[in-house]
Amino acid sequence: MSELGIIEPETFLFEDSFSLESGKSLDGFELIYETYGKLSDKKDNAVLICHALSGNHHAAGLSNENDKRPGWWNELIGPGKAFDTEKYFVVSLNNLGGCHGSTGPSSINPSTNEKFGKEFPLVTVKDWINSQNLLRSYLGIDRWLAVAGGSLGGMQALQWAIDYPDLVEKSIVIAAAPKLSAQNIAFNEVARQAIVNDPDFEKGTHHPKRGLGLARMLGHITYLSEEVMKEKFDRDLKKEKIEYGYDVEFEVESYLRYQADNFSDKFDAHTYLLMTKALDYFDPAKYFDGNLISSLEQTKSNFLIISFSSDWRFSPKRSKEIVNSLVAAKKPVSYINIESFQGHDGFLFPDNRYVNTIKTFLNSDV
Amino acid sequence: MSELGIIEPETFLFEDSFSLESGKSLDGFELIYETYGKLSDKKDNAVLICHALSGNHHAAGLSNENDKRPGWWNELIGPGKAFDTEKYFVVSLNNLGGCHGSTGPSSINPSTNEKFGKEFPLVTVKDWINSQNLLRSYLGIDRWLAVAGGSLGGMQALQWAIDYPDLVEKSIVIAAAPKLSAQNIAFNEVARQAIVNDPDFEKGTHHPKRGLGLARMLGHITYLSEEVMKEKFDRDLKKEKIEYGYDVEFEVESYLRYQADNFSDKFDAHTYLLMTKALDYFDPAKYFDGNLISSLEQTKSNFLIISFSSDWRFSPKRSKEIVNSLVAAKKPVSYINIESFQGHDGFLFPDNRYVNTIKTFLNSDV
Numbered sequence: 001m002s003e004l005g006i007i008e009p010e011t012f013l014f015e016d017s018f019s020l021e022s023g024k025s026l027d028g029f030e031l032i033y034e035t036y037g038k039l040s041d042k043k044d045n046a047v048l049i050c051h052a053l054s055g056n057h058h059a060a061g062l063s064n065e066n067d068k069r070p071g072w073w074n075e076l077i078g079p080g081k082a083f084d085t086e087k088y089f090v091v092s093l094n095n096l097g098g099c100h101g102s103t104g105p106s107s108i109n110p111s112t113n114e115k116f117g118k119e120f121p122l123v124t125v126k127d128w129i130n131s132q133n134l135l136r137s138y139l140g141i142d143r144w145l146a147v148a149g150g151s152l153g154g155m156q157a158l159q160w161a162i163d164y165p166d167l168v169e170k171s172i173v174i175a176a177a178p179k180l181s182a183q184n185i186a187f188n189e190v191a192r193q194a195i196v197n198d199p200d201f202e203k204g205t206h207h208p209k210r211g212l213g214l215a216r217m218l219g220h221i222t223y224l225s226e227e228v229m230k231e232k233f234d235r236d237l238k239k240e241k242i243e244y245g246y247d248v249e250f251e252v253e254s255y256l257r258y259q260a261d262n263f264s265d266k267f268d269a270h271t272y273l274l275m276t277k278a279l280d281y282f283d284p285a286k287y288f289d290g291n292l293i294s295s296l297e298q299t300k301s302n303f304l305i306i307s308f309s310s311d312w313r314f315s316p317k318r319s320k321e322i323v324n325s326l327v328a329a330k331k332p333v334s335y336i337n338i339e340s341f342q343g344h345d346g347f348l349f350p351d352n353r354y355v356n357t358i359k360t361f362l363n364s365d366v
Numbered sequence: 367m368s369e370l371g372i373i374e375p376e377t378f379l380f381e382d383s384f385s386l387e388s389g390k391s392l393d394g395f396e397l398i399y400e401t402y403g404k405l406s407d408k409k410d411n412a413v414l415i416c417h418a419l420s421g422n423h424h425a426a427g428l429s430n431e432n433d434k435r436p437g438w439w440n441e442l443i444g445p446g447k448a449f450d451t452e453k454y455f456v457v458s459l460n461n462l463g464g465c466h467g468s469t470g471p472s473s474i475n476p477s478t479n480e481k482f483g484k485e486f487p488l489v490t491v492k493d494w495i496n497s498q499n500l501l502r503s504y505l506g507i508d509r510w511l512a513v514a515g516g517s518l519g520g521m522q523a524l525q526w527a528i529d530y531p532d533l534v535e536k537s538i539v540i541a542a543a544p545k546l547s548a549q550n551i552a553f554n555e556v557a558r559q560a561i562v563n564d565p566d567f568e569k570g571t572h573h574p575k576r577g578l579g580l581a582r583m584l585g586h587i588t589y590l591s592e593e594v595m596k597e598k599f600d601r602d603l604k605k606e607k608i609e610y611g612y613d614v615e616f617e618v619e620s621y622l623r624y625q626a627d628n629f630s631d632k633f634d635a636h637t638y639l640l641m642t643k644a645l646d647y648f649d650p651a652k653y654f655d656g657n658l659i660s661s662l663e664q665t666k667s668n669f670l671i672i673s674f675s676s677d678w679r680f681s682p683k684r685s686k687e688i689v690n691s692l693v694a695a696k697k698p699v700s701y702i703n704i705e706s707f708q709g710h711d712g713f714l715f716p717d718n719r720y721v722n723t724i725k726t727f728l729n730s731d732v
Contacts, residue, residue: 022610122610182595182618186587189619190580193626196612197576199565210563214556218584221552229548235649242647244388244488246562246639250646252548253555260559273612280616281608283601312678 032101050149105270150347213260225343308346398467416515471636579626591709674712
């Protein structure tokens with residue numbers, strides 16, 4: 001169910017050469033995107049939504065008549081919701097390198113007429129911001145009222161404020177971190193090894209379903225708090241009693257296998273690798289001698305930083321690093337830590353304080 | 367280096383049928399073990415050390431002249447150490463189902479003349495206690511002065527106190543939990559899926575090196591605190607600069623791949639599966655309507671419970687669950703939380719407070 005009804009995605013085609021942070025370039029690209037609400041005559045109500053690791057352009061509404069699950073942020077985007085489509089023109093795209101319609105590893109490489117696969121160059125958060133800026137221009141938007149996102153999406157919101165300070169009025173950085181910790185990189189590396197060690201991946205032509213499933217299982221554990229896993233599954237058994245074998249015995253095992261199976265049927269392995277690498281590489285302070293405060297000094301937007309109490313993937317402590325650096329850089333920043341037992345996934349759920357904070361922030365004059 | 371010098375392991379052969387908790391049975395088994403120190407004339411100074419998931423009987427001393435790394439708990443076992451071999455007769459064995467000399471999946475099944483492999487029955491912590499009790503009897507020890515262990519080893523120490531209350535004077539339960547959480551089981555399940563999904567495992571005859579390596583990488587992350595990973599690796603690069611590719615780029619990736627490679631050459635995949643299952647199944651309250659307090663009411667030993675501040679695999683909170691249940695059951699218990707940045711692995715390092723607490727506890731009259 002969605003008040004927004006069926007949403008038709010559109011495509012932005014960029015036909016020039018596009019330089020990447022790595023030094024490589026792409027001979028043009030396509031970005032698939034959706035919009036919700038109407039662009040005002042003054043073109044001053046556009047909000048860009050950036051997606052996380054496994055997200056896509058379909059953030060709200062339904063894809064078609066038979067769609068049973070609305071977009072991934074449908075709880076927060078729509079009439080009267082946090083991102084109120086009665087007021088704002090909300091833009092959501094699938095990032096470059098994605099596998100849901102934008103140019104990426106699963107697209108056809110025009111120079112070989114085969115899928116790019118591992119030949120698709122690695123892209124970074126900075127590359128995404130640059131490509132999203134071309135989309136902004138194409139849509140006739142002079143300046144974003146806000147750029148918002150959770151997790152890897154929040155990192156994009158932060159990078160936007162740094163790279164295009166004149167083009168962002170408000171930045172909403174949710175459940176993010178200023179850069180990945182060694183532990184974060186370690187989890188990503190296990191996920192990548194699960195994929196590249198799958199013989200079906202090595203063969204190149206097949207889909208490494210098992211490796212991708214493993215990566216997803218592992219990711220999923222880090223998205224949930226220990227608390228919500230206890231609440232959802234605890235030590236409940238799938239069968240009547242323990243059978244002392246290797247079949248699924250606990251509910252949590254069954255759930256993870258289902259998640260793995262479901263995800264790995266739909267997602268592209270190279271995109272998964274690329275997205276985890278973009279996470280690892282993210283470090284806006286990199287071009288400022290590692291000094292996050294310096295990197296933020298050039299920003300001109302008003303910041304809202306949001307964390308979730310039970311998030312251990314990017315904990316409140318990580319959000320506070322961003323807040324403290326913004327304060328040190330003398331930038332306007334509001335920070336709220338939402339009490340939640342959902343873990344990192346908390347950013348997907350419409351908690352009242354969370355929703356009202358975003359509403360108030362978007363609505364305020366700055 | 368080890369003050370204990372070279373230690374020759376010995377073997378205990380049990381030739382009768384041995385019933386398992388699962389209802390299956392083994393037609394006898396062998397346990398490989400080592401001892402350090404001397405059994406007193408009164409036979410009242412024997413301390414049993416129980417190992418964790420990937421541990422073995424070789425807890426202290428050197429295996430041979432060329433051995434460069436002493437046993438896994440050499441820092442705590444030896445003359446003047448926490449488990450002082452001048453005072454105590456320390457016994458350490460490789461558990462049933464292990465892959466270092468005791469009967470397990472990599473042993474030859476006498477009825478087929480092939481390795482047991484997946485035909486080896488799953489064993490539980492209760493099975494281990496029963497088999498360790500046969501070893502106790504064989505060694506002529508009437509009663510353990512203490513049973514001690516960390517992690518899965520601590521769970522064995524707890525189960526000993528419950529199953530054989532008259533045979534244990536002191537119980538040292540380190541970095542353990544009264545049962546696994548859904549999150550703990552989830553991590554184990556990803557490790558198992560990594561192994562069973564490795565095509566070399568399916569073939570049955572080959573060694574699933576990659577799957578076992580992945581399992582180890584993942585386990586390793588959970589043994590370390592986020593803090594110690596930051597201290598050891600932070601975001602240090604292996605190469606001079608980022609190359610935007612899938613080769614190892616960060617030090618932490620290199621470390622994990624090395625750990626995986628090293629471990630998977632030496633360890634048996636079926637033993638790894640079996641050990642994680644023993645962890646999942648562990649629940650001493652199971653036979654007491656899920657009531658841990660009731661399960662502890664029959665114990666007669668004096669307890670020392672130790673946790674480590676930065677341990678997130680089995681956090682201090684989990685140790686306190688054991689402590690609180692012991693208090694509710696009116697049992698003598700001491701508890702200490704060691705400030706440590708090492709995470710779960712903290713139990714392997716000779717922190718002063720940690721060592722002195724064990725020494726004092728072992729030395730005290732109870």
